[in-house]
Amino acid sequence: MADDSDFDERREALKARVQAQIEASKEAKLERQQSASEELVVDESDLNDAIAQANEEFNEHMASMENANASQLRTLAASLILVGSILGMASGGLILQGNPADLINAFSVIGNDESVDVSGIVLEPDGSAVADVNVELMNVDSGEVIGLTTTDSNGYFWFKSIDVTELQLTFTLDGHTTVERIFIPDGAQIKPITLREGTGTVVENEIVSRDGWNTENAVALSTAVGVLTVLTGLIGVQSAVEARRAKRYRRTQYLAGLALFSRGLIIFGPALILAGMMLLMKSRDQFSDVGGE
Template identity: 55%
Template sequence: MEGQSIEERRAALKERVQAQLKSSEEAKLSRELAAENELVIESDAIDLAVEQAAERLQAKIDALEDSDRNRLRTLAASLILIGSILGLASGALILNGNPGDLLASSWFDDSERVDVTGLALEAEEGTGVSNVTVQLLDIDTDEVIAELVTTSNGYFRFADILTNPVTLRVEATGYVTVERDFIPEEAGIDPVTMTPGEGIRYEGNVDSKDGWELELAVGLSTAVGIVTVLTALVGFQAAVEVRRAKHYRRTQYLAGISLFSRGMILFGPALILLGMILLVVTKEQFLDTGGE
């Protein structure tokens, strides 16, 4: 009886030990499965967090790039505007500085009367010819205004002569008579070449284009001033178009036209050109080139 009881107790003890081992293994397996599930969950969460952080970082980088490009576009608009303002100022100066007023001032005012001086030179030897009769004639009526003879050196001088077109007649025995039309000036006249022979030699024609040249200068200056002002105003519109960022090509064309405003000769166009270069960098910000 005692032997059987011991065997039964051993068997029962063995069963309990096996049951405990089995339960321990099952608990271990469950813990391992739970740990694996936790690792999978944590890995997915980490991947998701990393993706979200990368997206936020990229968004910040894009925002910084957009901000930098906006600043460049603002700088381009400012440069174009400053260059256009300089062009407008230059145009105003051109329009105010009328060359007609300048030429009519005392600095350019011709005297009503001047002294006319000259020389009568022998054609072959180049020496002065004395006792040559020199006359100033009215260019229309041939009326004698003044008359004299040359000195021993061939020099002659008429004093207090009106600055109206006249005819100079130089004649001497044995020489060809010279007739020259000119307008008296303080600088004098070119030497008269006395050629042996007979007859009359006509020299020079009075060119009366001075008035037309003055009118042309005034008209040209006014036209340049108007074009300068108009192209400067186009530059103002170009700066506005840069701020709107809608039409890239139109903006560049307007800025190119504003180069003709010539603000401070080169400084203004240089600023506008620099602004156009910055527009190339910020091209993607315009609506017609893919901007938002």
């Protein structure tokens, strides 16, 4: 009986210790959970403020990047317009320094070939052909005799591959007047030459005045074109300045449009200016009258 009583006491004591350890473990676990819960507690208002501040900083950063990109586009546009306008001003300077005689020569040979054949027929007043007429072809400017020939039995004469310039044909035949015809060949047969009996010389000038086109007119036209080109180039420079200022978008575009008439190197200058205008369209929000600050 004494042994059974001791065994029961030890068992109860062991059970009590185990129960005490279990309770202590539960209390420790509850303390840890409570401590962790207290550490994770965050004020909701502070969290919202932090999120709002982060969003604001992000938006400011993105806006700053967009403004920087737009500013770079606007700077590039201003540079393109400036270069195109300078090319136009240079072209205008070259026009003002040009030789008006070259302009006259250019107009005098428009539509003509470099060399043509010269042919025609010599007739009597009654319309019959005149044979064996001496025909001399001479360059009026240099006085050089280009060719000599005589008319055939049908009254025809022919010179091949003659330069297009001011020429003189002289027709002589014993017992007839001498005919001198001044003309510029155009590849077609010249109108018939009529020889009359008698003496003396008849001069026929077929060079028609080109509406009074002369050196003075050429100088006036060249000067007007050159001045207009330089002025439109200066307008383009002002457009580039306005693009850098970013004050008035429409005014800047209008000035750039006028600068297209500067015709720098024919098409290269206008192409650069047009590219600049397109870039200005992409950065128009940077102008204060559209949406910029």
